[in-house]
Structures are given as structure tokens and as C-alpha cells.
Amino acid sequence: MLGRRAFWIAATxxxxxxxxxxxxxxxxxxxxAGFRHARIWxxxxxxxxxxxxxxxxxxxxxxxxxxxxxxxxxxSATHVVVVGYAVNNLLPARLGELARAWMLVERSGLSVVQxxxxxxxERLLDAFVLLAFFGVATLMMPASTLQIVELRVALGLLxxxxxxxxxxxxxxxxxxxxxxxxxxxxAPRAHDAITRRAFAALSGLAYLRRPRQALEILGLSVxxxxxxxxxxxxxxxxxxxxxxxxxxxxAMASTNLAILLPSTPGFIGPFHFFCMRALVxxxxxxEVAFDxxxxxxxxxxxxxxxxxxxxxxxxGLSIGRALALSRVARALPAASSAVTAAPWRAEPxxxxxxxxxxxxxxxxxxxxxxxxxxxRTAVVAEVATFLAGQLEMLxxxxxxxxxxxxxxxxxxTRVRFLRGFCELPGPRRSAWxxxxxxxxxxxxxxxxxxxxxxxxxxxxxxxxxxxxxDASSASMRPAHxxx
Amino acid sequence: MKRSERPTVIVIGSGAGGAVTALELASAGVRTIVLEExxxxxxxxxxxxPSRSMRRLYRRRxxxxxxxxxxxxxxxxxxxxxxxxxxxxFWHRVPREILLRxxxxxxxxxxxxxxxxxxxxxxxxxxxxxxxxxxxxxxxRLFARGVEAMGWSYDEVxxxxxxxxxxxxxxxxxxxxxxxxMSRRLLPEAESAGATLISGARALMILRRGARATGVVARVVxxxxxxxxxxxxxxxxxxxxxxxxxxxLLQRSGVRYHVGNTLRIxxxxxVAARFDEIVDAEKSVLPxxxxxxxxxxLSFGGAFFTAGHLAMTLSDNxxxxxxxxxxxxxxxxxxxxxxGSGRGSVRPSLMSSDHAHIRYDLSPIDLKxxxxxxxxxxxxxxAGGARAVHPSVHGLPxxxxxxxxxxxxxxxxxxxALSLVTVHAFSSCPIGERLDRCAADSYGRVRGxxxxxxxDASMLPDSPGVNPQASVMAFARRNVLRFLEG
Numbered sequence: 001m002l003g004r005r006a007f008w009i010a011a012t013x014x015x016x017x018x019x020x021x022x023x024x025x026x027x028x029x030x031x032x033a034g035f036r037h038a039r040i041w042x043x044x045x046x047x048x049x050x051x052x053x054x055x056x057x058x059x060x061x062x063x064x065x066x067x068x069x070x071x072x073x074x075x076s077a078t079h080v081v082v083v084g085y086a087v088n089n090l091l092p093a094r095l096g097e098l099a100r101a102w103m104l105v106e107r108s109g110l111s112v113v114q115x116x117x118x119x120x121x122e123r124l125l126d127a128f129v130l131l132a133f134f135g136v137a138t139l140m141m142p143a144s145t146l147q148i149v150e151l152r153v154a155l156g157l158l159x160x161x162x163x164x165x166x167x168x169x170x171x172x173x174x175x176x177x178x179x180x181x182x183x184x185x186x187a188p189r190a191h192d193a194i195t196r197r198a199f200a201a202l203s204g205l206a207y208l209r210r211p212r213q214a215l216e217i218l219g220l221s222v223x224x225x226x227x228x229x230x231x232x233x234x235x236x237x238x239x240x241x242x243x244x245x246x247x248x249x250x251a252m253a254s255t256n257l258a259i260l261l262p263s264t265p266g267f268i269g270p271f272h273f274f275c276m277r278a279l280v281x282x283x284x285x286x287e288v289a290f291d292x293x294x295x296x297x298x299x300x301x302x303x304x305x306x307x308x309x310x311x312x313x314x315x316g317l318s319i320g321r322a323l324a325l326s327r328v329a330r331a332l333p334a335a336s337s338a339v340t341a342a343p344w345r346a347e348p349x350x351x352x353x354x355x356x357x358x359x360x361x362x363x364x365x366x367x368x369x370x371x372x373x374x375x376r377t378a379v380v381a382e383v384a385t386f387l388a389g390q391l392e393m394l395x396x397x398x399x400x401x402x403x404x405x406x407x408x409x410x411x412x413t414r415v416r417f418l419r420g421f422c423e424l425p426g427p428r429r430s431a432w433x434x435x436x437x438x439x440x441x442x443x444x445x446x447x448x449x450x451x452x453x454x455x456x457x458x459x460x461x462x463x464x465x466x467x468x469x470d471a472s473s474a475s476m477r478p479a480h481x482x483x
Numbered sequence: 484m485k486r487s488e489r490p491t492v493i494v495i496g497s498g499a500g501g502a503v504t505a506l507e508l509a510s511a512g513v514r515t516i517v518l519e520e521x522x523x524x525x526x527x528x529x530x531x532x533p534s535r536s537m538r539r540l541y542r543r544r545x546x547x548x549x550x551x552x553x554x555x556x557x558x559x560x561x562x563x564x565x566x567x568x569x570x571x572x573f574w575h576r577v578p579r580e581i582l583l584r585x586x587x588x589x590x591x592x593x594x595x596x597x598x599x600x601x602x603x604x605x606x607x608x609x610x611x612x613x614x615x616x617x618x619x620x621x622x623x624r625l626f627a628r629g630v631e632a633m634g635w636s637y638d639e640v641x642x643x644x645x646x647x648x649x650x651x652x653x654x655x656x657x658x659x660x661x662x663x664x665m666s667r668r669l670l671p672e673a674e675s676a677g678a679t680l681i682s683g684a685r686a687l688m689i690l691r692r693g694a695r696a697t698g699v700v701a702r703v704v705x706x707x708x709x710x711x712x713x714x715x716x717x718x719x720x721x722x723x724x725x726x727x728x729x730x731x732l733l734q735r736s737g738v739r740y741h742v743g744n745t746l747r748i749x750x751x752x753x754v755a756a757r758f759d760e761i762v763d764a765e766k767s768v769l770p771x772x773x774x775x776x777x778x779x780x781l782s783f784g785g786a787f788f789t790a791g792h793l794a795m796t797l798s799d800n801x802x803x804x805x806x807x808x809x810x811x812x813x814x815x816x817x818x819x820x821x822x823g824s825g826r827g828s829v830r831p832s833l834m835s836s837d838h839a840h841i842r843y844d845l846s847p848i849d850l851k852x853x854x855x856x857x858x859x860x861x862x863x864x865x866a867g868g869a870r871a872v873h874p875s876v877h878g879l880p881x882x883x884x885x886x887x888x889x890x891x892x893x894x895x896x897x898x899x900a901l902s903l904v905t906v907h908a909f910s911s912c913p914i915g916e917r918l919d920r921c922a923a924d925s926y927g928r929v930r931g932x933x934x935x936x937x938x939d940a941s942m943l944p945d946s947p948g949v950n951p952q953a954s955v956m957a958f959a960r961r962n963v964l965r966f967l968e969g
Contacts, residue, residue: 069710393546456794472809
């Protein structure tokens, strides 16, 4: 208890020290004048809008990250994210991360370990993207020694975390074997519990094991931080500063990297210090930079705290229920009728990409069967959805090969026709597809073997295709009617 | 945790091996928990279009290719009842010659026709194995005509489908309930006897301490769709997860001795034959006959037929073949299958616990047998009245004369052009007394363990050359009775 209190006190003191450093030797008159002349409208509301949109995307990212293990809507996930931020604003030492993990347990039924793993993954992704922003910005503007130190420390910590995460994502089997053997040797009584927790942690990484999904998460992370950068960017004109994306990105990355470490409630102190310092590095006077940091912090603090408070008030965060759920996850549910009778649940079909739709259209004999108009659209949509779902099921390394093959095919299409595959007119697209799928190059045939077979299988199940087939077979007259 | 006084046995998998194991254990009063990865289904879920049933009943929606020099399409069931829910229901006792081979090569004890007889008989009684009581459909009659014209002999293959109404839905789950998949009788009996069946439960790892398996860690999905990691403690574990998942699970759990290195399969080459007559294969059961002359090395039979499946077979030469679709009512599909002599492997994916990497390399003998098989099957079909036989080989035009067919008696099919499939895999963890070859002893007890057992197709020492369901069920019963005696 004493330790935790001491930690809180230390974190608060560190925060206050940063705040003191930020305000020292400031011209108070100039600071107040800056506030008086600040142009709140339209910049601050616009910035806040961008920031809140970023939280919605964070929610989407969280929902996707846990989707292999639990069903969570984007709305619920956004609430979880916002509550985490609100608690971080109210309590020191980033305790919001724990609150958020608990709430995730409660909302999704994930185990505590899985939930914490997902939270850790999100932070790592954030650090990745922030470092990228920071790195790009430092290439375009001079950074201070402190900022370079910040970058190096962040890179070092991130490097270690990345290796650990990479091993967990890419080789869960060996990691688990290692944990099991180590536990058997060093703590045989706790072996089962340790192994189970290791499993839970590794399953928290499940979504990242598919390259396409990992890329999707990375893309969402970039989007999240671009939205946050928009807050920093749109605050600049409020103080008469030029609308420079590089400065905004630099300030955003520098500040957020610094506040990844636990400190005061709402990061009061470190936030102001690092944000102000970033602007000063870009040539902004200290007083203006301080004004900017204070207003930005208010925009960062107030809406999310209010939103998070509203979520907590309306939905409640029942730690007791969360604990109860996590205990269920650990118990032996063999006799539970709910478990033994678990019904079949259709996994959501992946939405086919434009390319997949074009591929499906090229692989099936729509024109030969005279299918057009709405029927055609419906048939292509069904076939493409099935095709996308089936290809998604291929083993990882094969999916890699397919993705690489499709990329090569699209590149070749662009070189050959100076247009993308999706932009080619229907007959040419079909002819080009056939050239690859039924041509002499074994590699092309292998690439499209699964595509053509799967597409044709689904095609002949479609009512319109079936009707066309039956009509064409009725026109054939066999030599004998029956045997 | 307070343990029950009765021993607890976990059975992983509810297919042909798992269902038999669970039934015998539960009937003997053992506390039995069956973990099945797939969903629990009812007859209402069966008989739907292939694309829908693939989503619901097949492992990874039927997308589990076997990689190798020639990639081979492989499917297995992933639902309560396993592959028995989606197979043809053909029933073959393991040939005497094969049993002798297993005995000679693997020192497989207590595996003679006589010793297995009661187990085959038990399974046949349970599943109502018998021949069709309906007139043969056109696709079977045409096949019979071809066999007779060739001067060969055939047998109608018994099936586990008493009262089959020829709905042509074997591969989508029998909607009439005639086919006795494990979910029809054995598993309900096991549950009545006290077994607990947990569906949606994927075994991730077998917990072990020294020479004992202490339990299983599984991922269980509840009705909300939320996955939980659970631990189930056990006094013994039977792994019956199938020929690809059993070795993958064992390896993930650190059990590797002769595990997953000897996968065998029956590679199949499909052909579509066009006749003058209306066959309407889509409205009847698949052909029921088996040519005896070349078994077990080479087998010919009928394949599941829908317009979509026909298109898949014709798709290797689609630009030339697509017009044949118009004649789909006059077409039927057949296959040539070989008793694979190549060797494959199964490895758990490093990237995920969701699937295994399966590899099989066709041997030169496989390729030669496939070529000869195509020649003989095409000749048979032409003799039976087929106008054209379309093999699923890229670049190979339709075979229209016996002379064209005979070419493949002496020439070899081009391996890269083949589109092969299989539904029979086994032998990935062979049983027997040979320490240098076998993963488990003659009764399926995994080497180095007191209480960890195999009881599914992975244990068959080598390719049986026939549909393996009967072999799996007979050996599984023999093994579990031995376990109960011990």
C-alpha cells in the first residue's frame, strides 16, 4: 500500500517538476495577452472534432483486435477507450489503462490477461506510429538534444517490446512450449495456471497473425494519430501560427511519446512541458507556445473526461461483474449446458475488395449465360463474397503467396494495359484473366486455380445462373431420354 | 479443485474414432468429456448448397490444401461427428492383405481379421451397414455397364446409410438422417450414458507432467461468441482429432516422437463423363460400385455431383469445356484413387494455433498408378457409353476413344498439370511395436506416456487402400476396450 502511494506521490512530483520547468521564466503579461487574442472559433471546435473522431477509430481498432476472441461492437469498444482516457485524466500513473482493461473484460468476457495483452498491443502500436511521425518530423526540422534523447529512449524500449511482441505473434507455439517447460521445471505446482495465462496472453495477439489484418490495424493506428495530429494542427492558427503539418506532427509525437510513461492525472506538467518545447524548437516564442500547450491540453482533457464520465455514469463499471466474468473464463465449464449446447454461429463474411469483385466477375460465365442488370450485380456480389471468405481461410503462408501473386498480376495488368484490373472493360478483363488462369505458365495457373474453382462452385448455386443453365440444357436433345 | 472419485477421461474429437471411444468409456461408467471444435448441428442444418455447408461443417471451410510438388485439395469435417457427417458413408473392412502388411512392417499386435471381427460387426450393427435397397441410379448403372463390357467384376459397396433416399446430399450432411454420421446414434448414446460433449471447444495443448497427461487447455466459444481459455483436468486423454489435427496438437504439446512425419493419403483424380442418356446425377446418390480387379492399389468409383462440382472438374480446361455445362444432366463424375505410397508430414503452424501445415509428395508410383488408373477408368466409361471423359488435368483434352485412353497405360500424366483431391488421410502417428517407426504402441498408447492415447485415423500404420472409417472405428473400439481392461 505504501509502495503504491509512494509511486503516486513520485509520479505527481515528477509531473509538477515538469510543470514548474514549463512555467519558469515566462512573461506572465505576454501569456495572458496570448490567451486574450486567441481565436477559439473555428479552430478549437474543429480540432476537438478531429480528436473525437480519432477516439471512434480507436474504438474500431480495439473491436478488430479482439474480434477473434470476442464479439464487441465499435460503439462499445469506443466507450471502453474513452473511459480509459477519462480515468487517465482523473487518476495518476496511467491507471486508466487498468480501468480500460477491466472494462474490456466486462464488456467482452475476455480474460484479464487477454485484455491486458490487447491494451499493451495498442500502446505498442501507438508508440510505433508516434515514432514514425516523430522520425519524419525530425528529418524536416531541427530537434533539441532532449528530444533526441527522448527518441533514443523510446526507440530502445520499443525495440525490446517489439521483439517480444514479434515472437509472441509469429511463434506462439514455441513460446508456449518454452513457458510450459520452464514452469514444469521451476514452478511445477503453478504450471497449469502459468500455462493458461500464457495461452491467454498469446491469444490476445491472435488478430495480428494474419498479415492483412496486422496491416489493417497498423493503418487504423496511423489514422488514429492523424486525427490527433489534426487537433495539434488546427490549434496553431488559434494563436496566429502558420498551419504547418510538420510542426503539428512533431509536437503531437513528442508530447504523446513523453506521456506514454506514467505521471500526473491528465499528464499535467509533462504534457505542457513537452508540447511547449516542441513548438519552441520550431521557432515559436515561449509564451505563445505555453498558451498553445494550455489550450491544447484543455481541448485534450475536457471533452474526453466529460464523455468518459457520462459513459461511466450511464453504463457503470462494475468491477465485481468483471471479476466474476474473468473467473468464469478460468473455471471448468464442462458441465455447463450453455457451453455444451453452444450453437453454430456464422462468422461474418469478409467484405470483398474491389479487386476480388472484379476477379469474381472475370472468372464466371456471366456473358455466355446472358446474365445482366441487377441479377448480374447480385450474382457477382455473392460469388465475390464467397471467394473472399474462402481465400481468407487459406493457411497463412499460402495467403502470403496469394497476396504476392495478386500484386504481381495487378502490376502486370497495369504495365500491359496502363490501367488497373478493375478499370478494364469486362470482356478484356475476362480474356486477361483466362490468359493467366488457363495459360501455359504454371505459376499463373496455380495462382488462379483456387479462384476459378471456388468462383464457379458458388456461381452455379446462384438462382440466376441455375436458371440460365437449365434453360441452355433444355435446348440440348440427348440421343436417348433416359437409361 | 476437488476431483470426482470416478476417473475423468477427455476425448478430443467426436469423429469416427472419438465417438466410439466416448461411447465405450461412458458405457463403462467412466466420466467422459468430449471436446469438439466444430458446432453441434441438427438435420435442419444439413443438405444445403455446398458453399453453405462448407462454411458450416468443413474445417476452414474446406480450404485445407495439402502442399507439395503437386498441391492436393483436402477436406475434412469440423462439426460434431467430424468427417462422418460429410462423407459418402461407404464401408470397407480393412483388407486382409493390408493387415498382414501392417503386422509385418510395424509389428502391429492383435490386428488380424479374426481379432477385429467383433469390432467390425459391432460397428456395422450400430450403423446399420448394408447395401442399397433401391434400384441403382443411372450413374451407377452406366458404371456397371462399363465394368461388364470390360469383363471385370464389381461389388456394390455397403454403406452406413440404411434407408438412403438418394438425395445427393452426402457431402452436405444427410438431411433425411439416413446416413449414420456419428451425430446420429453413437454420440447421442454416449451422451445418454453420461458423456459430456462440449462443442465449439478447440484443444490447444495437452498438459503434461513427466510421463502423464494431466489435462487439456482448450479454447471454448460460448453462445455469446466469446472465447475463453479453459483448463480441464483428466486422468487420461484420448486424442481423436483426426489425421491432421492430432499430430499438430501433439506437437504443440511437445510430443514429437514419430508424430506427424508419416502422413499418407489416397490421392484422387476426378473425371467428368458425358453420356448420351439423361443421367441426372444431381438427383441421385453417387455411384455405388467398386471395381475389384485392381484393389487396393487402384480404385475407381463415383464422385459427388452438383453443377458447381462439375464446373470445378471441367475448370482445368474451362475455355474448351464450358460448353459441356449445357449437358450437365447427361454427365456424371467418377474418380480414380490410388493407395498413396508417397509420404507427407503435418506440422503445427508457428504463426497460429488454428491450422496445421500439411505436406505430401506424390511418389513416382502414385503418378504411374494415377496414369494407369485414368487409362482404365476412361476405357471403362467409354465402354459404358460415355461420349467424352474430361479428366481434371490441365491441357489434357477430353478422351473420346479407347485408343486415346490407352495412351496413359504407358505414358505418365504431367504432374504439374494435375488437379488432385483427397478426402482420406491417415498414418500421421502410426501405431505398432516398432520403436523406430511408431508413435504409439499397438493399442494407441503414446510412447513415453502412461495415459495419453491416440484413437483416430492418424493411428493407422499405413494407407488401408479403402475408405478408412470402418478401420478407424474397429481399431478405436479395440483400443478403448483394452484401455478399460487395463
